[in-house]
Amino acid sequence: MITLSKVGDEMKKIRTDIINLNKKVDLPMEVESFKGLFANSHDCVFTEVMINKELTVHLVFVDGLANCTNVMDFILKPLTTLEKFTNIKDEKKLIDVIKGGSLYYISVKETNDVNLAVELLLMGTAVLILKEAKIAFLFETRGFESRSIQVPTEETSLKGSKDAFVETLRTNTAMLRRKMRTPDLVIEELIVGKVSKTKVSVSYIDGIANDQLVKSLRERLKKIETDQVLFTTVIEEEIIDSQYTPFPQVEYTEKPDKFCSALLEGRIGIIIDGIPFTMIIPTSIVNFFQTTDDYSHNYIVVSIIRGIRYLLAAVALIVPAFYVAITSFHLEMIPEGLALSVISTEKGVPFPIFIECILLSIAFQTLIEAGARIWSSIGGMVSLVGALIVGEAAITANFISPGVVVVVAAAAIANYTIPNKDFAFAIWIWEIILILLSSVIGLYGMVIGIILLIHHWAQMEVMGEPYLAPFAATDGRNSKDAIIRSLFVFKKKESLDEQSKINE
Amino acid sequence: MEKGKGKISIRQVMFLFVVTVYTPSVRFVAGYSAGKAKQAAWLTPLVTLIPFLVLIYVLNALLQKYKGLSFMDIIYDVTSRFWGKIILLLYLVWLTVLLALYVRFYAERLVTSIYPNVNMNLFTISMLLIVAIIIRAGIVAIARMNEIIFLIELFVILSLFLLMIPTIKTDYLTPISSMDIVPVMKGSIGNTGLIYITYLFFFSDRFSRTKEFIRYSLYAGIFLWLVSTIIIITSVGTLGHSIVGRSPLSFLIAVKNISLLGVLSGFESILVASWILTDFILIIVFTYSIMNITKSLLNLRDFKPFINIFFVILYLLTWILGVNVFELQAFSADFAIQMNLLMQVIVPILIFFIAKIRKKV
Amino acid sequence: MLKYIMIIGAISIYEIYMMVKKRQMKDFNAFLIFVLIALLASYIHVHDPFDASLSELLLKLVKSEYFKGG
Numbered sequence: 001m002i003t004l005s006k007v008g009d010e011m012k013k014i015r016t017d018i019i020n021l022n023k024k025v026d027l028p029m030e031v032e033s034f035k036g037l038f039a040n041s042h043d044c045v046f047t048e049v050m051i052n053k054e055l056t057v058h059l060v061f062v063d064g065l066a067n068c069t070n071v072m073d074f075i076l077k078p079l080t081t082l083e084k085f086t087n088i089k090d091e092k093k094l095i096d097v098i099k100g101g102s103l104y105y106i107s108v109k110e111t112n113d114v115n116l117a118v119e120l121l122l123m124g125t126a127v128l129i130l131k132e133a134k135i136a137f138l139f140e141t142r143g144f145e146s147r148s149i150q151v152p153t154e155e156t157s158l159k160g161s162k163d164a165f166v167e168t169l170r171t172n173t174a175m176l177r178r179k180m181r182t183p184d185l186v187i188e189e190l191i192v193g194k195v196s197k198t199k200v201s202v203s204y205i206d207g208i209a210n211d212q213l214v215k216s217l218r219e220r221l222k223k224i225e226t227d228q229v230l231f232t233t234v235i236e237e238e239i240i241d242s243q244y245t246p247f248p249q250v251e252y253t254e255k256p257d258k259f260c261s262a263l264l265e266g267r268i269g270i271i272i273d274g275i276p277f278t279m280i281i282p283t284s285i286v287n288f289f290q291t292t293d294d295y296s297h298n299y300i301v302v303s304i305i306r307g308i309r310y311l312l313a314a315v316a317l318i319v320p321a322f323y324v325a326i327t328s329f330h331l332e333m334i335p336e337g338l339a340l341s342v343i344s345t346e347k348g349v350p351f352p353i354f355i356e357c358i359l360l361s362i363a364f365q366t367l368i369e370a371g372a373r374i375w376s377s378i379g380g381m382v383s384l385v386g387a388l389i390v391g392e393a394a395i396t397a398n399f400i401s402p403g404v405v406v407v408v409a410a411a412a413i414a415n416y417t418i419p420n421k422d423f424a425f426a427i428w429i430w431e432i433i434l435i436l437l438s439s440v441i442g443l444y445g446m447v448i449g450i451i452l453l454i455h456h457w458a459q460m461e462v463m464g465e466p467y468l469a470p471f472a473a474t475d476g477r478n479s480k481d482a483i484i485r486s487l488f489v490f491k492k493k494e495s496l497d498e499q500s501k502i503n504e
Numbered sequence: 505m506e507k508g509k510g511k512i513s514i515r516q517v518m519f520l521f522v523v524t525v526y527t528p529s530v531r532f533v534a535g536y537s538a539g540k541a542k543q544a545a546w547l548t549p550l551v552t553l554i555p556f557l558v559l560i561y562v563l564n565a566l567l568q569k570y571k572g573l574s575f576m577d578i579i580y581d582v583t584s585r586f587w588g589k590i591i592l593l594l595y596l597v598w599l600t601v602l603l604a605l606y607v608r609f610y611a612e613r614l615v616t617s618i619y620p621n622v623n624m625n626l627f628t629i630s631m632l633l634i635v636a637i638i639i640r641a642g643i644v645a646i647a648r649m650n651e652i653i654f655l656i657e658l659f660v661i662l663s664l665f666l667l668m669i670p671t672i673k674t675d676y677l678t679p680i681s682s683m684d685i686v687p688v689m690k691g692s693i694g695n696t697g698l699i700y701i702t703y704l705f706f707f708s709d710r711f712s713r714t715k716e717f718i719r720y721s722l723y724a725g726i727f728l729w730l731v732s733t734i735i736i737i738t739s740v741g742t743l744g745h746s747i748v749g750r751s752p753l754s755f756l757i758a759v760k761n762i763s764l765l766g767v768l769s770g771f772e773s774i775l776v777a778s779w780i781l782t783d784f785i786l787i788i789v790f791t792y793s794i795m796n797i798t799k800s801l802l803n804l805r806d807f808k809p810f811i812n813i814f815f816v817i818l819y820l821l822t823w824i825l826g827v828n829v830f831e832l833q834a835f836s837a838d839f840a841i842q843m844n845l846l847m848q849v850i851v852p853i854l855i856f857f858i859a860k861i862r863k864k865v
Numbered sequence: 866m867l868k869y870i871m872i873i874g875a876i877s878i879y880e881i882y883m884m885v886k887k888r889q890m891k892d893f894n895a896f897l898i899f900v901l902i903a904l905l906a907s908y909i910h911v912h913d914p915f916d917a918s919l920s921e922l923l924l925k926l927v928k929s930e931y932f933k934g935g
Contacts, residue, residue, distance in 0.1 A: 326773065446777070451781065454649045471652060812879075816906075820909075827921075838924060
């Protein structure tokens with residue numbers, strides 16, 4: 001028997017083993033083992049429960065993770081007050097009685113594995129240790145404080161549902177079940193992170209999702225070697241194929257309706273315990289131009305708006321570079337009046353046009369960053385001071401020309417219309433690259449930049465799915481909903497079987 | 505998602521075909537057709553459909569019989585390995601010369617249109633460098649890029665056509681009579697010489713969904729007929745056949761005449777930008793074909809180590825090929841078109857007949 | 866000519882190094898053919914031994930109207 005005095009360094013070593021190597025420790029199922037492992041943890045409660053004079057058991061749980069009321073009412077109280085327990089003389093009989101269901105608890109598990117008990121203990125389970133039998137009963141007493149379901153903060157919706165994912169995994173999976181009452185909705189769970197032991201859920205619809213894709217994702221998740229999963233990128237960086245790109249390869253959402261809709265398209269969802277944003281894969285460029293509201297409005301209006309989004313993304317990407325190219329190299333290409341106007345506005349400005357464009361573009365990004373970081377009460381002031389006062393003063397002081405302001409501002413506003421902010425930021429990076437290439441050799445440089453960008457996209461794949469799909473590499477499949485939003489009437493015709501064929 | 509990794513679908517092949525034909529069409533077809541068929545030049549693409557249909561019938565027969573094999577393997581099987589190597593050597597030499605011609609034309613076109621007094625080496629070397637980098641990604645990535653470039657091109661050509669409609673004079677396109685039949689036939693040689701589909705067959709081992717070949721070929725043929733007709737109508741209809749027949753970049757000149765609401769002009773910048781994209785596709789696809797022929801001819805394991813040295817040869821060949829643009833135009837009209845007819849229409853048909861005689865198809 | 870020899874040499878050294886590294890020396894002989902063609906092309910480009918471009922030679926071969934003038 002290990003006593004507390006023996007624990008010391010040996011236990012510390014074992015604890016380090018568990019943390020660093022994810023090793024299984026070989027300890028007897030005794031309260032001393034737990035005391036050793038949680039020696040300095042004051043939130044870990046060890047209670048000696050005297051059932052009667054001859055029989056004592058130990059109850060261990062983590063305060064804050066386990067629901068204390070449940071522990072008291074459904075475990076401690078029956079054990080110490082019910083006659084069927086107080087009359088028991090030995091542990092063998094106690095085991096039989098508990099197994100017989102005398103403790104009214106839905107989820108009771110018996111184990112002699114300390115590793116499993118520790119793992120569940122840290123998830124809010126109460127562990128009832130029987131000293132002589134060297135076994136423990138695990139009671140699902142989870143009950144910690146969590147945020148209630150609220151309105152989405154990042155993805156506002158006019159007509160769609162207003163619920164958003166929260167930090168608690170089980171609440172999130174329940175939301176999915178409420179929206180899709182089908183046994184085909186599979187919610188698998190894995191534990192990722194040596195230290196954090198975070199639950200990661202993989203959700204998909206059986207029969208629609210590509211089995212190979214699910215298998216591949218499962219394997220990738222299992223291979224993750226990390227200490228913690230406190231941030232989404234820990235998972236994201238492990239499951240994506242192209243690491244060297246600013247473009248997002250995973251779609252994030254805080255809206256269960258969007259998540260479910262993606263599952264119905266045959267995609268796979270990942271929910272991480274503790275993070276209110278869920279991940280959807282595989283993704284392609286088209287996903288970053290769609291919003292859930294697209295399916296809440298008239299399809300003609302939405303199709304036009306979608307088309308405009310693509311056009312505006314092109315404007316955000318190309319227009320500043322085109323302006324630099326035309327004004328610096330090809331003035332003969334624009335009408336005389338416009339050329340004269342451009343030349344006159346550039347008078348007195350000390351910088352070349354491309355420097356103006358880059359500086360101003362960075363200034364716009366600075367405003368966005370400042371707006372995101374600053375206290376909301378004075379957030380409005382940033383744009384007021386930044387855009388109006390500083391902008392006006394910069395033009396008056398001849399630091400920048402009004403033409404450049406118009407072009408860069410138009411590109412910046414066009415960029416804001418891209419629904420996915422990660423994608424919008426990547427487009428901004430390429431906007432700068434195109435400006436630089438245009439400044440070297442004009443229109444030719446810009447086109448070379450476009451070739452490189454298309455090549456970059458063409459090479460990218462997310463879990464084997466081309467990034468440019470459905471515009472490229474899909475032979476026109478799945479392209480119905482790319483720009484023109486198809487009517488649900490037509491969508492109905494595609495049965496689940498057909499959908500699964502498409503995904504194969 | 506394309507199931508067979510490293511393969512491209514027939515639909516993607518046809519997109520490659522359309523884009524590779526588009527770039528020389530813009531440069532060459534209007535001038536050549538107008539020179540031969542005068543005001544009836546816009547009818548020449550229609551005549552081209554006949555040899556095109558014959559060619560796709562022949563290629564389809566070979567493709568269906570030799571599934572999963574490249575054109576090189578088909579030639580070896582039909583003609584014997586010795587004669588196959590000789591035929592492939594001819595293809596290799598001719599395609600290299602043709603590619604050099606297009607690289608040179610691409611640079612010349614940029615210099616004459618929007619970069620006067622700029623050293624052509626800048627455009628030639630930078631393009632070859634980019635192609636040398638991107639070709640390593642393989643035909644799958646190239647085909648995907650091409651699908652996007654095709655969409656851009658389609659948007660540009662349709663927009664320009666709509667904008668050019670007011671400038672088109674029907675007097676320049678009529679009258680048409682039975683007297684025009686022979687000139688139209690002669691003028692169609694220019695279009696026929698640009699059916700580059702045979703050259704894409706040098707990587708036919710990478711094709712998937714080959715059963716759809718006829719269907720997509722017909723789509724591509726009709727599309728190219730429409731595009732070529734649009735190019736000729738806009739060029740000849742705006743400038744007249746006598747100017748188009750003599751000027752090297754007639755379509756560009758026609759685009760320069762566009763004036764939207766009498767205020768907006770300068771649309772040629774969009775055209776030139778789109779040309780660079782299509783030229784890139786043409787150069788990279790031809791290079792890929794050449795590299796595949798080289799690989800087969802010399803029994804190479806991988807053609808990647810040969811890309812850089814090949815581009816040095818190609819660069820030198822662009823200068824060896826001609827002194828000035830007029831010489832290149834004459835070469836294009838008086839030699840390249842005929843050679844193309846031979847290599848991409850007649851040789852495959854001959855191979856088909858030999859295969860028929862030897863009961864291989 | 867020297868600059869072309871230097872470029873061809875640099876490319877050759879790099880590619881041969883990569884061939885050795887990847888153990889693809891089977892293609893070495895074919896690579897040498899390409900190097901020789903490149904050297905020949907650079908010689909023709911610099912010294913113009915035929916005193917005519919390739920187009921000119923081929924156009925003469927087919928008796929093109931290009932040389933008829935007018």
